[in-house]
Amino acid sequence: QVQLVESGGGLVQAGxxxxxxxxxxxxxxxxKAMGWFRQAPGKAREFVASINWSGxxxxxxxxxxxxxxxxxxxxxxxxxxxxxxxxxEDTAAYYCAGSKLSGTSTNSxxxxxxxxxxxxxxxx
Numbered sequence: 001q002v003q004l005v006e007s008g009g010g011l012v013q014a015g016x017x018x019x020x021x022x023x024x025x026x027x028x029x030x031x032k033a034m035g036w037f038r039q040a041p042g043k044a045r046e047f048v049a050s051i052n053w054s055g056x057x058x059x060x061x062x063x064x065x066x067x068x069x070x071x072x073x074x075x076x077x078x079x080x081x082x083x084x085x086x087x088x089e090d091t092a093a094y095y096c097a098g099s100k101l102s103g104t105s106t107n108s109x110x111x112x113x114x115x116x117x118x119x120x121x122x123x124x
Contacts, residue, residue, distance in 0.1 A: 002026035002113050004096045009118030012086055020081040022096030022115060029053075029079060033099035034072060034079040035111055038092035038120075039057070048094070050104040059104045063089070086122045093117040 006021040020036070035050040049060045049070040058070050071080040079096060098113035099105060 004098060004113055004115035006094065006096050006115045006118040009094060009120045011121045011123065014086060014088055014122055014124050016086050017084045018095055018120060020118060022079045024077045024098065028077055029098050030074040031102055033101050033104050034071060035097045035099060036081045037095045037097060037108060040092040045108060047106040050106065051079065052104050053102040055106055059106065088122045088124045091120060091122050093119050
């Protein structure tokens, strides 16, 4: 059974930092891209960041560019999201996702494995 388990969420003041981690089990994602998405209350799930199978290529949503960094450790089957300069509008449940593809993608339809999510709350 494939599982993606996120950790690292919490409450932080605006301007602070958090590091989210996602541990995969049940299969290796070494040859697949990984991504992070988020969903705020009353809003649709939105793309945050994606990293290709090797870690050489990353893409980000415009609102997080320059503040968030996605990385992966294929030996550990993990993917991380370093979030700096957090803003209240970053408040959401954050989801790790495993892709069907080896390359990056902003489209949630290209991801077929999802974690349960971890809550990030940024206070002003």
